[in-house]
Amino acid sequence: MKTLSLQNLSKTYYDLYEGSHHTALHDISLDIPAGEFVSVVGPSGCGKSTILNMVAGFIPHSGGEILVGGQPVKGPGRDRGVVFQSFALFPWKTVLDNVGFGPKMRGVPKAERDEIAREYLAMAGLSHAADRYPNELSGGMQQRVGVVRALANKPDVLLMDEPFASVDAQTRMTLQDELSRIWEERRPTVLFITHDVPEAVFLANRVVVLSKGHVLADVPVPIERPRVWDKLVEDDAFKELSNKVLALVRSA
Amino acid sequence: MVSRRILGTMTFIAPLALLVVIWGIVVPVFQVNPQIFPSVPAVVQAGVNSILNGTLLMHVGASMGRVVLGTVLAVLVAVPLGILMGISKGVSDFLTPLLRFFSVLAGIAWIPIATLWFGYGFGAIVFVIFNGVFFIVVYNTLLGVSTIPMSLRNAAASLGAGRWALFTEVLLPGALPNIATGVRTGLGFAWRGLIAAEMIATNVGLGYMLFVARDFYQTEVIVFGMIVIGTLWLLIDRLLLAPFERATIERWGLVR
Ligand SMILES: Nc1ncnc2c1ncn2[C@@H]1O[C@H](COP(=O)(O)OP(=O)(O)OP(=O)(O)O)[C@@H](O)[C@H]1O
Ligand SMILES: [Mg+2]
Numbered sequence: 293m294k295t296l297s298l299q300n301l302s303k304t305y306y307d308l309y310e311g312s313h314h315t316a317l318h319d320i321s322l323d324i325p326a327g328e329f330v331s332v333v334g335p336s337g338c339g340k341s342t343i344l345n346m347v348a349g350f351i352p353h354s355g356g357e358i359l360v361g362g363q364p365v366k367g368p369g370r371d372r373g374v375v376f377q378s379f380a381l382f383p384w385k386t387v388l389d390n391v392g393f394g395p396k397m398r399g400v401p402k403a404e405r406d407e408i409a410r411e412y413l414a415m416a417g418l419s420h421a422a423d424r425y426p427n428e429l430s431g432g433m434q435q436r437v438g439v440v441r442a443l444a445n446k447p448d449v450l451l452m453d454e455p456f457a458s459v460d461a462q463t464r465m466t467l468q469d470e471l472s473r474i475w476e477e478r479r480p481t482v483l484f485i486t487h488d489v490p491e492a493v494f495l496a497n498r499v500v501v502l503s504k505g506h507v508l509a510d511v512p513v514p515i516e517r518p519r520v521w522d523k524l525v526e527d528d529a530f531k532e533l534s535n536k537v538l539a540l541v542r543s544a
Numbered sequence: 545m546v547s548r549r550i551l552g553t554m555t556f557i558a559p560l561a562l563l564v565v566i567w568g569i570v571v572p573v574f575q576v577n578p579q580i581f582p583s584v585p586a587v588v589q590a591g592v593n594s595i596l597n598g599t600l601l602m603h604v605g606a607s608m609g610r611v612v613l614g615t616v617l618a619v620l621v622a623v624p625l626g627i628l629m630g631i632s633k634g635v636s637d638f639l640t641p642l643l644r645f646f647s648v649l650a651g652i653a654w655i656p657i658a659t660l661w662f663g664y665g666f667g668a669i670v671f672v673i674f675n676g677v678f679f680i681v682v683y684n685t686l687l688g689v690s691t692i693p694m695s696l697r698n699a700a701a702s703l704g705a706g707r708w709a710l711f712t713e714v715l716l717p718g719a720l721p722n723i724a725t726g727v728r729t730g731l732g733f734a735w736r737g738l739i740a741a742e743m744i745a746t747n748v749g750l751g752y753m754l755f756v757a758r759d760f761y762q763t764e765v766i767v768f769g770m771i772v773i774g775t776l777w778l779l780i781d782r783l784l785l786a787p788f789e790r791a792t793i794e795r796w797g798l799v800r
Contacts, residue, residue: 350698370704380695384717384795393713397704425795445703 293481294361294371294448296324296347301356303342303505316342317505319356324449326361327479331492333537334502335544340485343502344453347483348374360449370394373447375455379434381426387413387437388422394445412440416470432463439471443480453485465521468494472519489538493530494519499537503544511537582764587771590764599753604772606749610666611738614673615731622678623723626685627715636686647679651737655744665746672741676734677727684726688719724789731785735777750776 303317317339324330332340346353347360349368358365360372368374373394381390388409389396395405413419416436426434435455442450456464472495475482486492492499493513501509515530524530568584570576578586594600629636654675658668692715700714742751750773757765 348698348702350701368698368701370702372702374699374702376695376699378693378695380693380699382696382699382714382717384720393700393705394703397706397709441703 293326293479295326295359296322296449296481296483297357297359297362298322298343298347299357299359301343301346301358302354303339303346303351304354315505320502320505320507321356322500322507322510324481324483326481328498329475329482329484329496330498330500331484331486331496332500332502333486333489333492333541334508335541336487338502338544339505340487340502341453344374344451344483344485347449348372348451370397370445371448373442373445373450375435375438375442375450375452377454377457379426379431379438381434381437381441383426386423386425387418387429390426390437391441391444393441398445408444412444413437415443415474416440430463431459432467435459435467436470439467439474443474443478447480449481449483451483454487455484456491457486457488464491469520471495472517476518487541489541490534493534493537494521494524501537501540501544508544509537509540511540578763579761580763582767586764587768590762590768591771594765594768600772603748603750603753603769604776606746607738607742607751610669610749611673611731611734614670614734615677615727617670618674618677618730619681619723619727622681622726623685623716623719626682626723627689627711627719629682629686630689630715630719643679643682646675647683650675650679651733652740652744655741659745668745669738669741669749672737673734676737677730680730680733681723681726684722684729685719688722689715691722692718721789721792724785724792728781728785728789732777732781735773735780739773 298320301317301320301322302315305314305316306312307314320339320343322330332343334340342351345351347358347365349365349372365372381387382393385393388406391409391412392400392405395408400408410419410422413422416439418433418436418440421429421433421437426437429437435458438455439452456467459467468491475495482495484492484495489499493515496513499511499513500507501511511533513533515524515527515533564584571581571583576583582590591600625639629639652672654672655668658671662668662671696714696718697710700710705713738749739751739754742749743755746752750769754766754769757763757769
């Protein structure tokens with residue numbers, strides 16, 4: 293696992309319709325120590341996805357620096373695993389081959405990467421789905437595959453942009469429980485984008501509140517682990533913290 | 545499933561069979577001149593003869609060989625080009641006007657110049673087939689690449705895929721349903737072009753078979769040839785191209 297550091301990061305988009313430049317992010321600084329889980333929340337349009345896409349290397353940044361383990365980011369790379377809101381599984385590959393894709397790109401032989409993929413699928417309770425195609429799975433199962441596909445490539449940092457936004461509420465809570473468990477076992481460095489405040493608090497060590505392109509607040513979450521919804525739904529400290537963050541987001 | 549397929553085939557064949565029945569009645573009843581239109585038995589006889597003396601096989605073999613070679617060459621060049629256009633706006637902007645222009649000419653408009661370049665026969669006709677398939681496959685590949693969600697390309701890149709892996713693992717399979725559609729449509733045009741080209745530029749093949757029979761007023765050979773041309777295409781299309789297209793769309797096509 294590695295640290296993720298954003299230093300005075302900014303992003304200016306060129307607006308084709310207006311014919312003018314538009315600053316989406318000004319001067320974002322954020323340090324995520326190795327093995328820490330940080331959630332970023334904020335109202336729609338405040339620049340959450342922009343941050344994640346720049347860290348992933350999908351779009352260039354306009355100013356400042358992005359460092360992963362001290363190294364500047366230049367384009368996408370296997371050191372940063374990404375989980376997409378739209379799952380982004382390869383429809384023409386089986387679940388097993390989707391999960392084995394990262395190892396395949398590293399040149400791991402077929403038998404070995406199948407073994408890796410099976411091990412990760414087992415972790416997400418998906419062993420039975422290995423030979424199926426993504427379209428044969430429910431949304432919740434697809435996103436489990438999305439998460440283990442990213443993990444199976446052993447990234448230094450895991451980036452997630454509203455990964456559970458397109459599944460139903462019940463499934464979402466199960467997935468949050470599972471992600472929490474997986475994080476506790478493996479301790480990856482995580483940057484997790486969401487606009488769901490309870491989700492952000494439930495999962496993270498710290499919640500960063502973003503407002504109109506800058507950091508409004510950085511709230512630590514000192515709730516003990518392991519965290520499961522069964523315990524936390526009624527937990528006063530959890531509720532209080534959630535309300536506090538919610539108030540910050542509202543004021544943003 | 546099986547019985548539904550048989551039923552489907554029956555409903556497809558029934559109108560054609562009816563046409564043959566009407567033909568079988570009309571020709572003797574009105575005593576049609578065989579130099580205008582042949583009778584059913586005459587056509588059957590012509591068919592049997594051409595099978596027995598091997599000429600049918602010769603003509604079909606020649607036509608199919610040209611179609612297969614022209615199509616394979618066209619696909620091999622068109623798919624990488626279409627993908628390149630799909631990922632590079634510069635290449636696409638540059639080539640699109642050229643494609644638009646030449647796709648209008650695709651087909652038999654090329655025969656005169658093709659015969660000057662390749663001589664009468666195999667080369668010129670393969671070139672015509674190539675032309676018929678090429679442009680439509682380039683265009684469909686381009687379309688296919690543009691339907692691949694950006695997130696799939698991003699996912700591959702962040703899992704460590706380089707340029708080549710992106711091509712073989714994402715762009716090519718992602719565009720495959722559209723490529724299949726392109727090949728199917730393109731071959732439909734190329735098949736028509738083939739017959740026309742063979743009438744002009746060769747001395748063997750189904751088109752030539754029709755054209756020569758005309759010189760001898762052998763309407764039964766002409767009609768038999770027309771039946772072969774239509775039937776062959778339906779077989780190729782229904783047994784090969786359509787199932788391939790359907791399979792890729794079923795397996796892949798859930799993104800769209
Ligand atoms: N490609 C683009 N071109 C121009 N402006 C963009 C582009 N992408 C995003 N923006 C603008 O940048 C700002 C931040 O967008 P971003 O997608 O990062 O917001 P977000 O916080 O992820 O919102 P949401 O919660 O709705 O996903 C918005 O004002 C948006 O309109
Ligand atoms: Mg967003």
